[in-house]
Amino acid sequence: MPIEYSRPERYNEARYHDLRPADPRRTDLRRPERSFTIRQLCVEFSVTPRALRFYEDKGLLFPARDGMNRVYSTRDRARLQLILRGKRVGFSLSEIREILDLYDEKDGGAVQAARSLKKFRERIEALKQQREDIDGAIQNLEEGCVRLERQLTESRPDLLPRAEAYDSVLRARLDGPADAALALSK
Amino acid sequence: MPIEYSRPERYNEARYHDLRPADPRRTDLRRPERSFTIRQLCVEFSVTPRALRFYEDKGLLFPARDGMNRVYSTRDRARLQLILRGKRVGFSLSEIREILDLYDEKDGGAVQAARSLKKFRERIEALKQQREDIDGAIQNLEEGCVRLERQLTESRPDLLPRAEAYDSVLRARLDGPADAALALSK
DNA sequence: TATACCCCTTACGTCAACGTAAAGGCAAGC
DNA sequence: GCTTGCCTTTACGTTGACGTAAGGGGTATA
Numbered sequence: 001m002p003i004e005y006s007r008p009e010r011y012n013e014a015r016y017h018d019l020r021p022a023d024p025r026r027t028d029l030r031r032p033e034r035s036f037t038i039r040q041l042c043v044e045f046s047v048t049p050r051a052l053r054f055y056e057d058k059g060l061l062f063p064a065r066d067g068m069n070r071v072y073s074t075r076d077r078a079r080l081q082l083i084l085r086g087k088r089v090g091f092s093l094s095e096i097r098e099i100l101d102l103y104d105e106k107d108g109g110a111v112q113a114a115r116s117l118k119k120f121r122e123r124i125e126a127l128k129q130q131r132e133d134i135d136g137a138i139q140n141l142e143e144g145c146v147r148l149e150r151q152l153t154e155s156r157p158d159l160l161p162r163a164e165a166y167d168s169v170l171r172a173r174l175d176g177p178a179d180a181a182l183a184l185s186k
Numbered sequence: 187m188p189i190e191y192s193r194p195e196r197y198n199e200a201r202y203h204d205l206r207p208a209d210p211r212r213t214d215l216r217r218p219e220r221s222f223t224i225r226q227l228c229v230e231f232s233v234t235p236r237a238l239r240f241y242e243d244k245g246l247l248f249p250a251r252d253g254m255n256r257v258y259s260t261r262d263r264a265r266l267q268l269i270l271r272g273k274r275v276g277f278s279l280s281e282i283r284e285i286l287d288l289y290d291e292k293d294g295g296a297v298q299a300a301r302s303l304k305k306f307r308e309r310i311e312a313l314k315q316q317r318e319d320i321d322g323a324i325q326n327l328e329e330g331c332v333r334l335e336r337q338l339t340e341s342r343p344d345l346l347p348r349a350e351a352y353d354s355v356l357r358a359r360l361d362g363p364a365d366a367a368l369a370l371s372k
Numbered sequence: 373t374a375t376a377c378c379c380c381t382t383a384c385g386t387c388a389a390c391g392t393a394a395a396g397g398c399a400a401g402c
Numbered sequence: 403g404c405t406t407g408c409c410t411t412t413a414c415g416t417t418g419a420c421g422t423a424a425g426g427g428g429t430a431t432a
Contacts, residue, residue, distance in 0.1 A: 039408075049409085054390060068397080068410050082326070088319045090276050093389070103330060110342035117334040120327045127324050131317060133274045138313050140268070141306045144289060148303040156296035225378075235379090240420060254380050254427085279419070 036072040038063075045084060055083060060097050089127065099123065222258040224249075231270055241269060246283050275313065285309065 038049050055061045056070075060083055063070040072080075079100060086096035102116040152160050224235050241247045242256075246269055249256040258266075265286060272282035288302040338346050 037408085048391080050390065050392085053410095058389095070409085085319050085323060087389095088276075088316065089323050090274075099327075110338060110345055113334050113337050114342070114345040117331060117338070120331050120334070124324055124327050124331070127320050127327070130274065131320050131324075133271050134313050134317050134320070137271060137275050138310055138317075141285075141310050141313070145303055145306050145310070148299050148306070151299050152296060152303070156300070159296055159300040223378085234421080236420065236422085239380090244419095256379085273419095 034074055035064075036077060038070050038072065041072055041077060041080060045080060047084070052080070055080075055093070058093050058097060060093060060100060090130065220260055221250075222263060224256050224258065227258055227263060227266060231266060233270070238266070241266075241279070244279050244283060246279060246286060276316065 036044075038052055041047075041052065042049055052061065052070075056063065061072075061076055061079055063072045063076050065071060082100065083093075083096050086099065087093075091099070098119070102119060105112050105116060149160065222230075224238055227233075227238060228235055238247065238256075242249065247258075247262055247265055249258045249262050251257060268286065269279075269282050272285065273279075277285070284305075288305060291298055291302060335346065
Protein backbone atom coordinates (compact mmCIF):
# COMPACT_ATOMS: atom_id res chain seq x y z
CA MET A 1 0.00 0.00 0.00
CA PRO A 2 1.57 3.27 -1.06
CA ILE A 3 1.86 6.00 1.51
CA GLU A 4 0.51 8.86 -0.54
CA TYR A 5 -3.14 8.35 -1.21
CA SER A 6 -4.56 9.58 -4.48
CA ARG A 7 -6.66 12.69 -4.68
CA PRO A 8 -10.23 12.12 -5.73
CA GLU A 9 -10.50 15.55 -7.30
CA ARG A 10 -11.44 15.52 -10.92
CA TYR A 11 -10.95 18.99 -12.32
CA ASN A 12 -10.09 22.53 -11.37
CA GLU A 13 -13.40 24.29 -11.58
CA ALA A 14 -15.07 21.94 -9.19
CA ARG A 15 -12.70 22.48 -6.30
CA TYR A 16 -14.49 24.86 -4.02
CA HIS A 17 -12.62 26.49 -1.18
CA ASP A 18 -13.68 28.45 1.83
CA LEU A 19 -15.38 31.68 0.97
CA ARG A 20 -15.12 34.28 3.68
CA PRO A 21 -17.15 37.28 2.68
CA ALA A 22 -14.76 40.09 1.83
CA ASP A 23 -17.35 42.84 1.99
CA PRO A 24 -19.31 43.23 5.27
CA ARG A 25 -22.34 44.36 3.28
CA ARG A 26 -22.44 40.92 1.74
CA THR A 27 -22.44 39.33 5.14
CA ASP A 28 -25.86 40.42 6.16
CA LEU A 29 -28.00 37.81 4.63
CA ARG A 30 -31.49 39.15 4.44
CA ARG A 31 -30.97 42.16 2.30
CA PRO A 32 -32.80 41.81 -0.98
CA GLU A 33 -30.12 43.81 -2.78
CA ARG A 34 -27.64 41.18 -1.82
CA SER A 35 -25.45 39.98 -4.64
CA PHE A 36 -23.42 36.86 -5.27
CA THR A 37 -20.28 35.90 -7.06
CA ILE A 38 -20.39 33.05 -9.46
CA ARG A 39 -18.57 30.86 -7.02
CA GLN A 40 -20.93 31.53 -4.18
CA LEU A 41 -23.85 30.33 -6.21
CA CYS A 42 -21.86 27.38 -7.45
CA VAL A 43 -21.05 26.29 -3.93
CA GLU A 44 -24.57 26.83 -2.75
CA PHE A 45 -26.17 24.79 -5.51
CA SER A 46 -23.37 22.37 -6.26
CA VAL A 47 -22.90 23.32 -9.86
CA THR A 48 -19.83 24.45 -11.74
CA PRO A 49 -19.09 27.95 -12.99
CA ARG A 50 -19.06 26.45 -16.44
CA ALA A 51 -22.68 25.47 -16.04
CA LEU A 52 -23.74 28.95 -14.97
CA ARG A 53 -21.90 30.50 -17.89
CA PHE A 54 -23.50 27.96 -20.11
CA TYR A 55 -26.97 28.86 -18.89
CA GLU A 56 -26.15 32.47 -19.53
CA ASP A 57 -25.00 31.62 -23.03
CA LYS A 58 -28.31 29.92 -23.63
CA GLY A 59 -30.26 32.91 -22.41
CA LEU A 60 -31.49 31.52 -19.10
CA LEU A 61 -29.53 33.89 -16.91
CA PHE A 62 -28.20 37.38 -17.39
CA PRO A 63 -26.20 38.52 -14.40
CA ALA A 64 -24.90 42.06 -14.16
CA ARG A 65 -21.23 42.83 -14.53
CA ASP A 66 -18.68 44.47 -12.34
CA GLY A 67 -16.01 45.13 -14.90
CA MET A 68 -15.61 41.74 -16.44
CA ASN A 69 -16.92 39.82 -13.49
CA ARG A 70 -20.42 38.48 -13.21
CA VAL A 71 -22.58 39.72 -10.36
CA TYR A 72 -25.68 37.71 -9.56
CA SER A 73 -28.68 39.31 -7.90
CA THR A 74 -31.19 37.55 -5.69
CA ARG A 75 -33.42 37.45 -8.72
CA ASP A 76 -30.73 35.66 -10.69
CA ARG A 77 -30.42 33.27 -7.81
CA ALA A 78 -34.14 32.58 -7.88
CA ARG A 79 -33.99 31.93 -11.59
CA LEU A 80 -31.15 29.53 -11.03
CA GLN A 81 -33.22 27.65 -8.50
CA LEU A 82 -36.00 27.33 -11.03
CA ILE A 83 -33.56 26.20 -13.66
CA LEU A 84 -32.15 23.47 -11.48
CA ARG A 85 -35.52 22.23 -10.43
CA GLY A 86 -36.64 22.31 -14.01
CA LYS A 87 -33.75 20.07 -14.82
CA ARG A 88 -34.56 17.71 -12.00
CA VAL A 89 -38.07 17.25 -13.29
CA GLY A 90 -36.75 16.52 -16.75
CA PHE A 91 -37.09 19.73 -18.69
CA SER A 92 -34.48 20.57 -21.26
CA LEU A 93 -32.72 23.90 -21.00
CA SER A 94 -34.67 25.28 -23.93
CA GLU A 95 -37.94 24.28 -22.32
CA ILE A 96 -36.88 25.92 -19.11
CA ARG A 97 -35.89 28.99 -21.00
CA GLU A 98 -39.28 29.12 -22.62
CA ILE A 99 -41.02 28.88 -19.27
CA LEU A 100 -38.84 31.56 -17.74
CA ASP A 101 -39.51 33.77 -20.72
CA LEU A 102 -43.22 33.29 -20.25
CA TYR A 103 -42.88 34.30 -16.65
CA ASP A 104 -40.92 37.36 -17.58
CA GLU A 105 -43.32 38.53 -20.22
CA LYS A 106 -44.54 41.15 -17.84
CA ASP A 107 -47.38 42.66 -19.75
CA GLY A 108 -46.38 41.66 -23.22
CA GLY A 109 -50.01 42.15 -24.11
CA ALA A 110 -53.14 40.21 -23.40
CA VAL A 111 -52.65 37.89 -26.34
CA GLN A 112 -49.24 36.87 -25.12
CA ALA A 113 -50.67 36.33 -21.68
CA ALA A 114 -53.34 34.03 -23.06
CA ARG A 115 -50.70 32.12 -24.96
CA SER A 116 -48.56 31.81 -21.86
CA LEU A 117 -51.51 30.58 -19.89
CA LYS A 118 -52.10 27.86 -22.41
CA LYS A 119 -48.51 26.72 -22.32
CA PHE A 120 -48.43 26.74 -18.55
CA ARG A 121 -51.45 24.51 -18.48
CA GLU A 122 -49.87 22.12 -20.94
CA ARG A 123 -46.80 21.93 -18.76
CA ILE A 124 -48.91 21.28 -15.72
CA GLU A 125 -50.65 18.43 -17.48
CA ALA A 126 -47.35 16.93 -18.54
CA LEU A 127 -46.04 17.16 -15.00
CA LYS A 128 -49.10 15.47 -13.61
CA GLN A 129 -48.64 12.69 -16.10
CA GLN A 130 -45.05 12.41 -15.01
CA ARG A 131 -46.12 12.16 -11.44
CA GLU A 132 -48.24 9.19 -12.40
CA ASP A 133 -45.16 7.59 -13.91
CA ILE A 134 -43.21 8.19 -10.76
CA ASP A 135 -45.95 6.79 -8.58
CA GLY A 136 -46.04 3.73 -10.79
CA ALA A 137 -42.32 3.28 -10.59
CA ILE A 138 -42.36 3.66 -6.83
CA GLN A 139 -45.06 1.06 -6.59
CA ASN A 140 -43.10 -1.37 -8.72
CA LEU A 141 -39.99 -0.91 -6.67
CA GLU A 142 -41.92 -1.32 -3.46
CA GLU A 143 -43.34 -4.57 -4.73
CA GLY A 144 -39.80 -5.62 -5.45
CA CYS A 145 -38.86 -4.69 -1.90
CA VAL A 146 -41.66 -6.77 -0.48
CA ARG A 147 -40.58 -9.74 -2.54
CA LEU A 148 -36.98 -9.38 -1.45
CA GLU A 149 -37.98 -8.97 2.16
CA ARG A 150 -40.03 -12.14 2.06
CA GLN A 151 -37.14 -13.95 0.48
CA LEU A 152 -34.78 -12.69 3.14
CA THR A 153 -37.10 -13.41 5.99
CA GLU A 154 -36.96 -17.05 5.02
CA SER A 155 -33.29 -17.38 4.27
CA ARG A 156 -31.35 -14.78 6.22
CA PRO A 157 -33.52 -12.74 8.58
CA ASP A 158 -30.35 -11.34 10.13
CA LEU A 159 -29.71 -9.33 6.97
CA LEU A 160 -33.09 -7.74 7.14
CA PRO A 161 -33.65 -5.02 9.74
CA ARG A 162 -31.38 -2.09 8.99
CA ALA A 163 -30.43 -1.93 5.35
CA GLU A 164 -27.72 0.69 5.88
CA ALA A 165 -25.88 -1.33 8.49
CA TYR A 166 -26.02 -4.64 6.74
CA ASP A 167 -22.42 -4.47 5.66
CA SER A 168 -21.08 -4.73 9.18
CA VAL A 169 -23.57 -7.40 10.12
CA LEU A 170 -22.48 -9.28 7.07
CA ARG A 171 -18.82 -9.13 7.91
CA ALA A 172 -19.45 -10.29 11.44
CA ARG A 173 -21.64 -13.16 10.34
CA LEU A 174 -19.58 -14.44 7.47
CA ASP A 175 -16.36 -14.28 9.39
CA GLY A 176 -14.55 -13.15 6.29
CA PRO A 177 -14.22 -10.36 3.76
CA ALA A 178 -17.41 -9.02 2.25
CA ASP A 179 -16.06 -10.06 -1.13
CA ALA A 180 -17.27 -13.53 -0.36
CA ALA A 181 -20.62 -12.33 -1.53
CA LEU A 182 -19.27 -12.42 -5.04
CA ALA A 183 -18.89 -16.15 -4.89
CA LEU A 184 -22.62 -16.47 -4.45
CA SER A 185 -23.58 -14.76 -7.64
CA LYS A 186 -25.19 -16.91 -10.25
CA MET B 187 -47.16 28.50 -54.00
CA PRO B 188 -45.81 25.32 -55.52
CA ILE B 189 -48.27 22.58 -56.30
CA GLU B 190 -46.39 19.68 -54.83
CA TYR B 191 -46.37 19.97 -51.08
CA SER B 192 -43.38 18.75 -49.19
CA ARG B 193 -43.43 15.51 -47.29
CA PRO B 194 -43.09 15.91 -43.56
CA GLU B 195 -41.45 12.52 -43.21
CA ARG B 196 -38.01 12.64 -41.73
CA TYR B 197 -36.48 9.24 -42.13
CA ASN B 198 -37.25 5.74 -43.24
CA GLU B 199 -37.34 3.81 -40.01
CA ALA B 200 -39.99 6.00 -38.51
CA ARG B 201 -42.58 5.40 -41.19
CA TYR B 202 -44.89 2.82 -39.74
CA HIS B 203 -47.45 1.18 -41.95
CA ASP B 204 -50.43 -0.98 -41.26
CA LEU B 205 -49.55 -4.24 -39.67
CA ARG B 206 -52.04 -6.97 -40.44
CA PRO B 207 -51.14 -10.04 -38.47
CA ALA B 208 -49.85 -12.62 -40.90
CA ASP B 209 -50.20 -15.54 -38.55
CA PRO B 210 -53.64 -16.20 -37.02
CA ARG B 211 -51.98 -17.44 -33.84
CA ARG B 212 -50.68 -13.96 -33.34
CA THR B 213 -54.13 -12.54 -33.67
CA ASP B 214 -55.51 -13.87 -30.45
CA LEU B 215 -54.35 -11.32 -27.98
CA ARG B 216 -54.51 -12.86 -24.57
CA ARG B 217 -52.14 -15.73 -24.99
CA PRO B 218 -49.10 -15.30 -22.80
CA GLU B 219 -46.93 -17.05 -25.37
CA ARG B 220 -47.77 -14.33 -27.79
CA SER B 221 -44.79 -12.86 -29.58
CA PHE B 222 -44.12 -9.60 -31.36
CA THR B 223 -42.05 -8.35 -34.21
CA ILE B 224 -39.83 -5.41 -33.65
CA ARG B 225 -42.16 -3.24 -35.63
CA GLN B 226 -45.21 -4.17 -33.65
CA LEU B 227 -43.59 -3.07 -30.45
CA CYS B 228 -42.31 0.06 -32.13
CA VAL B 229 -45.76 1.03 -33.28
CA GLU B 230 -47.31 0.22 -29.94
CA PHE B 231 -44.86 2.29 -27.93
CA SER B 232 -43.93 4.90 -30.49
CA VAL B 233 -40.27 4.15 -30.59
CA THR B 234 -37.99 3.31 -33.50
CA PRO B 235 -36.48 -0.07 -34.27
CA ARG B 236 -33.13 1.59 -33.82
CA ALA B 237 -33.99 2.32 -30.22
CA LEU B 238 -34.98 -1.28 -29.49
CA ARG B 239 -31.79 -2.57 -31.06
CA PHE B 240 -29.90 -0.02 -29.05
CA TYR B 241 -31.48 -1.20 -25.81
CA GLU B 242 -30.53 -4.71 -26.76
CA ASP B 243 -26.97 -3.60 -27.43
CA LYS B 244 -26.85 -2.11 -23.98
CA GLY B 245 -28.12 -5.26 -22.36
CA LEU B 246 -31.62 -4.11 -21.45
CA LEU B 247 -33.43 -6.45 -23.79
CA PHE B 248 -32.60 -9.84 -25.24
CA PRO B 249 -35.29 -10.98 -27.64
CA ALA B 250 -35.18 -14.44 -29.15
CA ARG B 251 -34.35 -14.93 -32.80
CA ASP B 252 -36.16 -16.51 -35.69
CA GLY B 253 -33.27 -16.88 -38.07
CA MET B 254 -31.91 -13.39 -38.14
CA ASN B 255 -35.11 -11.73 -37.05
CA ARG B 256 -35.82 -10.63 -33.53
CA VAL B 257 -38.81 -12.15 -31.77
CA TYR B 258 -40.06 -10.39 -28.68
CA SER B 259 -41.97 -12.23 -25.97
CA THR B 260 -44.54 -10.74 -23.65
CA ARG B 261 -41.81 -10.64 -21.07
CA ASP B 262 -39.64 -8.59 -23.41
CA ARG B 263 -42.60 -6.33 -23.92
CA ALA B 264 -42.99 -5.88 -20.19
CA ARG B 265 -39.33 -5.05 -19.86
CA LEU B 266 -39.70 -2.51 -22.62
CA GLN B 267 -42.53 -0.88 -20.76
CA LEU B 268 -40.37 -0.60 -17.69
CA ILE B 269 -37.53 0.81 -19.74
CA LEU B 270 -39.69 3.49 -21.25
CA ARG B 271 -41.19 4.49 -17.97
CA GLY B 272 -37.76 4.52 -16.44
CA LYS B 273 -36.72 6.96 -19.10
CA ARG B 274 -39.75 9.13 -18.50
CA VAL B 275 -38.90 9.44 -14.84
CA GLY B 276 -35.36 10.41 -15.70
CA PHE B 277 -33.30 7.25 -15.29
CA SER B 278 -30.41 6.71 -17.63
CA LEU B 279 -30.29 3.49 -19.58
CA SER B 280 -27.53 2.13 -17.39
CA GLU B 281 -29.55 2.86 -14.28
CA ILE B 282 -32.54 1.13 -15.80
CA ARG B 283 -30.36 -1.77 -16.71
CA GLU B 284 -29.17 -2.03 -13.17
CA ILE B 285 -32.69 -2.05 -11.82
CA LEU B 286 -33.79 -4.68 -14.31
CA ASP B 287 -30.78 -6.77 -13.40
CA LEU B 288 -31.69 -6.53 -9.75
CA TYR B 289 -35.18 -7.72 -10.57
CA ASP B 290 -33.82 -10.60 -12.54
CA GLU B 291 -31.40 -11.75 -9.91
CA LYS B 292 -33.72 -14.59 -9.10
CA ASP B 293 -32.10 -16.04 -6.07
CA GLY B 294 -28.59 -14.82 -6.56
CA GLY B 295 -28.10 -15.48 -2.89
CA ALA B 296 -29.31 -13.77 0.23
CA VAL B 297 -26.48 -11.28 0.22
CA GLN B 298 -27.31 -10.15 -3.29
CA ALA B 299 -30.93 -9.89 -2.27
CA ALA B 300 -30.04 -7.67 0.66
CA ARG B 301 -27.97 -5.52 -1.62
CA SER B 302 -30.78 -5.25 -4.12
CA LEU B 303 -33.18 -4.32 -1.39
CA LYS B 304 -30.94 -1.49 -0.35
CA LYS B 305 -30.64 -0.16 -3.85
CA PHE B 306 -34.36 -0.38 -4.41
CA ARG B 307 -34.94 1.66 -1.30
CA GLU B 308 -32.47 4.27 -2.45
CA ARG B 309 -34.28 4.51 -5.76
CA ILE B 310 -37.58 4.87 -4.02
CA GLU B 311 -36.22 7.70 -1.91
CA ALA B 312 -34.88 9.46 -4.96
CA LEU B 313 -38.20 9.10 -6.70
CA LYS B 314 -40.06 10.51 -3.75
CA GLN B 315 -37.71 13.46 -3.75
CA GLN B 316 -38.39 13.90 -7.41
CA ARG B 317 -42.08 13.87 -6.77
CA GLU B 318 -41.57 16.74 -4.37
CA ASP B 319 -39.82 18.63 -7.12
CA ILE B 320 -42.67 17.97 -9.49
CA ASP B 321 -45.24 19.08 -6.97
CA GLY B 322 -43.27 22.24 -6.44
CA ALA B 323 -43.03 22.92 -10.13
CA ILE B 324 -46.75 22.33 -10.56
CA GLN B 325 -47.45 24.73 -7.77
CA ASN B 326 -45.26 27.40 -9.33
CA LEU B 327 -46.91 27.01 -12.68
CA GLU B 328 -50.34 27.14 -11.13
CA GLU B 329 -49.44 30.35 -9.38
CA GLY B 330 -48.35 31.66 -12.74
CA CYS B 331 -51.70 30.62 -14.15
CA VAL B 332 -53.57 32.45 -11.44
CA ARG B 333 -51.57 35.57 -12.09
CA LEU B 334 -52.19 35.38 -15.81
CA GLU B 335 -55.85 34.72 -15.28
CA ARG B 336 -56.17 37.76 -13.07
CA GLN B 337 -54.37 39.83 -15.63
CA LEU B 338 -56.62 38.60 -18.40
CA THR B 339 -59.78 39.01 -16.40
CA GLU B 340 -59.04 42.69 -16.20
CA SER B 341 -57.82 43.32 -19.71
CA ARG B 342 -59.38 40.78 -22.05
CA PRO B 343 -61.84 38.46 -20.35
CA ASP B 344 -62.90 37.21 -23.77
CA LEU B 345 -59.58 35.42 -24.12
CA LEU B 346 -60.09 33.58 -20.90
CA PRO B 347 -62.54 30.69 -20.91
CA ARG B 348 -61.30 27.96 -23.23
CA ALA B 349 -57.57 28.02 -23.71
CA GLU B 350 -57.62 25.53 -26.58
CA ALA B 351 -60.05 27.52 -28.69
CA TYR B 352 -58.52 30.89 -28.13
CA ASP B 353 -56.98 30.98 -31.55
CA SER B 354 -60.28 31.14 -33.36
CA VAL B 355 -61.69 33.59 -30.88
CA LEU B 356 -58.65 35.67 -31.44
CA ARG B 357 -59.00 35.72 -35.18
CA ALA B 358 -62.64 36.67 -34.97
CA ARG B 359 -62.02 39.45 -32.50
CA LEU B 360 -59.01 41.00 -34.07
CA ASP B 361 -60.49 40.99 -37.55
CA GLY B 362 -57.14 40.13 -38.99
CA PRO B 363 -54.45 37.47 -39.18
CA ALA B 364 -53.28 35.96 -35.94
CA ASP B 365 -49.84 37.28 -36.77
CA ALA B 366 -50.98 40.61 -35.48
CA ALA B 367 -50.19 39.26 -32.06
CA LEU B 368 -46.55 39.56 -32.95
CA ALA B 369 -46.81 43.30 -33.15
CA LEU B 370 -47.70 43.39 -29.47
CA SER B 371 -44.56 41.76 -28.27
CA LYS B 372 -42.26 43.91 -26.26
C1' DT C 373 -39.78 -10.90 -62.36
C1' DA C 374 -39.99 -6.56 -60.47
C1' DT C 375 -41.68 -3.80 -56.66
C1' DA C 376 -42.82 -3.18 -52.04
C1' DC C 377 -42.08 -3.99 -47.29
C1' DC C 378 -40.05 -6.20 -43.87
C1' DC C 379 -35.78 -7.53 -41.57
C1' DC C 380 -30.56 -7.39 -40.58
C1' DT C 381 -25.61 -5.33 -39.58
C1' DT C 382 -21.98 -1.86 -39.60
C1' DA C 383 -20.76 2.53 -39.06
C1' DC C 384 -20.53 7.36 -39.13
C1' DG C 385 -23.36 11.64 -37.67
C1' DT C 386 -25.84 14.53 -34.30
C1' DC C 387 -27.54 17.12 -30.35
C1' DA C 388 -27.63 18.59 -25.60
C1' DA C 389 -25.19 19.77 -21.66
C1' DC C 390 -21.65 20.54 -20.13
C1' DG C 391 -16.05 19.15 -19.12
C1' DT C 392 -11.52 20.52 -19.70
C1' DA C 393 -7.72 22.86 -21.34
C1' DA C 394 -5.31 26.96 -22.73
C1' DA C 395 -4.24 31.67 -22.15
C1' DG C 396 -4.67 35.73 -19.82
C1' DG C 397 -6.28 39.72 -16.31
C1' DC C 398 -6.95 41.71 -11.41
C1' DA C 399 -6.27 41.68 -6.20
C1' DA C 400 -4.40 40.00 -1.84
C1' DG C 401 -0.77 38.36 0.94
C1' DC C 402 4.06 36.88 1.80
C1' DG D 403 7.43 41.20 -7.05
C1' DC D 404 5.86 36.75 -7.15
C1' DT D 405 2.67 33.38 -6.08
C1' DT D 406 -2.17 32.17 -5.13
C1' DG D 407 -6.80 32.31 -6.14
C1' DC D 408 -10.51 34.05 -8.38
C1' DC D 409 -12.27 35.78 -12.52
C1' DT D 410 -12.55 35.99 -17.75
C1' DT D 411 -12.80 34.19 -22.84
C1' DT D 412 -12.27 30.91 -26.67
C1' DA D 413 -12.38 26.54 -28.17
C1' DC D 414 -12.03 21.74 -28.61
C1' DG D 415 -13.51 17.16 -26.21
C1' DT D 416 -16.92 13.94 -24.19
C1' DT D 417 -21.00 11.21 -23.05
C1' DG D 418 -25.58 9.38 -23.74
C1' DA D 419 -29.09 8.12 -26.70
C1' DC D 420 -30.06 7.47 -30.42
C1' DG D 421 -30.55 9.14 -36.14
C1' DT D 422 -29.41 8.08 -40.63
C1' DA D 423 -27.18 6.13 -44.32
C1' DA D 424 -25.28 2.26 -46.80
C1' DG D 425 -25.46 -2.34 -48.24
C1' DG D 426 -27.67 -6.85 -48.35
C1' DG D 427 -31.30 -10.53 -47.74
C1' DG D 428 -36.27 -12.76 -47.28
C1' DT D 429 -41.16 -12.97 -48.82
C1' DA D 430 -45.35 -11.62 -50.96
C1' DT D 431 -48.00 -9.22 -54.22
C1' DA D 432 -48.76 -6.75 -58.84
